[in-house]
Amino acid sequence: MDIGLIGLPRSGKTTIFNLLTHAHVDTTAFGGKVESRRGLAPVPDPRLEWLRNLYHPKKVTPAQLTVVDVPGLARNDSQGPNRFLHDVRQVDALIHVVRGFRSELGEDPAPLAELEDMELELNLSDLDLVEKRRERIRAAKKATKEMQHELLLLDQLFEVLESGQRLDQLSLMEEDRRFFSGYQFLTLKPMIWLLNLDEESFRSGHYRDRERIEAMAREKGIPLVLMAGAMEEEIQQLDEADRIEFLRDLGVEETGTARLARATYQHLGLISFLTAGEDEVRAWTIQRGTRAKEAAGKIHSDIERGFIRAEVVAFDALVKAGNLAKAREHGDVRLEGKDYVMQDGDVVNFRFNV
Numbered sequence: 109m110d111i112g113l114i115g116l117p118r119s120g121k122t123t124i125f126n127l128l129t130h131a132h133v134d135t136t137a138f139g140g141k142v143e144s145r146r147g148l149a150p151v152p153d154p155r156l157e158w159l160r161n162l163y164h165p166k167k168v169t170p171a172q173l174t175v176v177d178v179p180g181l182a183r184n185d186s187q188g189p190n191r192f193l194h195d196v197r198q199v200d201a202l203i204h205v206v207r208g209f210r211s212e213l214g215e216d217p218a219p220l221a222e223l224e225d226m227e228l229e230l231n232l233s234d235l236d237l238v239e240k241r242r243e244r245i246r247a248a249k250k251a252t253k254e255m256q257h258e259l260l261l262l263d264q265l266f267e268v269l270e271s272g273q274r275l276d277q278l279s280l281m282e283e284d285r286r287f288f289s290g291y292q293f294l295t296l297k298p299m300i301w302l303l304n305l306d307e308e309s310f311r312s313g314h315y316r317d318r319e320r321i322e323a324m325a326r327e328k329g330i331p332l333v334l335m336a337g338a339m340e341e342e343i344q345q346l347d348e349a350d351r352i353e354f355l356r357d358l359g360v361e362e363t364g365t366a367r368l369a370r371a372t373y374q375h376l377g378l379i380s381f382l383t384a385g386e387d388e389v390r391a392w393t394i395q396r397g398t399r400a401k402e403a404a405g406k407i408h409s410d411i412e413r414g415f416i417r418a419e420v421v422a423f424d425a426l427v428k429a430g431n432l433a434k435a436r437e438h439g440d441v442r443l444e445g446k447d448y449v450m451q452d453g454d455v456v457n458f459r460f461n462v
């Protein structure tokens with residue numbers, strides 16, 4: 109699953125990309141890159157630290173999200189929108205990075221306008237798709253039952269879009285959803301708004317048009333994450349002790365990067381199960397609702413194919429017991445079959461034969 113960072117040029121996308129993926133891409137040059145850039149962002153998970161202390165493994169591997177730094181949508185660029193929309197279509201979810209600091213050219217932040225512009229751009233692109241498809245069906249010599257059904261659905265989509273709503277706000281039947289999956293509608297992609305604020309606004313929590321932005325986010329069901337990109341860069345360079353001190357002074361427990369990674373994970377309906385041993389402690393990403401056998405396939409296709417049972421203990425029960433042997437004594441370690449629905453924080457040992 110690819111998550112695209114999108115927004116106007118100079119809004120801080122590459123800065124956020126660097127923070128999330130621990131990369132060092134230059135952000136001083138104007139003009140930027142024309143192509144998208146990909147990287148892996150670890151998802152912070154304190155449970156891994158607890159397991160590290162229990163098992164002292166050779167390595168600890170967090171869950172990771174694939175992040176894509178999409179070149180900015182330039183205003184007044186005739187080629188811009190098409191190339192931009194093409195790039196956006198390639199990713200599965202979007203983080204819209206909005207400038208909430210005074211630009212190098214001295215422009216005041218205009219976060220509300222940036223949000224509205226982007227929403228409009230995505231909305232118009234979807235409207236265009238719907239309209240083209242409607243025309244094609246109407247022009248067909250003979251419309252099949254299926255096409256007639258699609259036309260009715262398209263009319264519904266058109267109405268939603270025309271009223272300025274996102275398509276993900278329309279509750280479609282499961283089979284109709286599948287019907288449209290080939291379209292790659294942009295307003296069906298999960299969206300997160302990231303306000304990249306200057307340090308002062310971040311500390312005070314006050315920024316321009318805050319009430320209206322919060323209302324719009326609520327209305328559209330979009331998570332709103334606040335962060336101070338430039339300050340985060342400094343925080344990331346501190347050692348552990350100084351970082352904790354700095355965060356405490358700010359009155360927050362986690363870095364903005366950590367909050368963003370976690371908000372994204374949750375908004376996409378992702379959960380982690382954990383495996384733990386002397387070799388490796390690791391978090392694995394699955395979609396909420398995934399069953400045990402399929403989850404085993406995340407680790408290796410052989411484990412899925414030869415699946416016998418999953419030995420499962422909830423992380424919290426493991427912590428309470430202190431270790432696996434004690435958890436077993438308490439009866440907290442369960443044997444689950446292939447159809448068991450995995451839960452976030454399950455510590456699992458798959459039994460299989462090949």
Ligand SMILES: Nc1nc2c(ncn2[C@@H]2O[C@H](COP(=O)(O)OP(=O)(O)O)[C@@H](O)[C@H]2O)c(=O)[nH]1
Pocket residue numbers: 115116117118119120121122123124134135136140180209210212304305306307335336337338339
């Ligand atoms: N003051 C301030 N400047 C920032 C912040 N985030 C990024 N910048 C600066 O804004 C400029 C553009 O950042 P960049 O990440 O390259 O933006 P992009 O074009 O969206 O990729 C750079 O000079 C950054 O140092 C921030 O939170 N506060």
Ligand SMILES: [Mg+2]
Pocket residue numbers: 121122123140141177
């Ligand atoms: Mg950039």
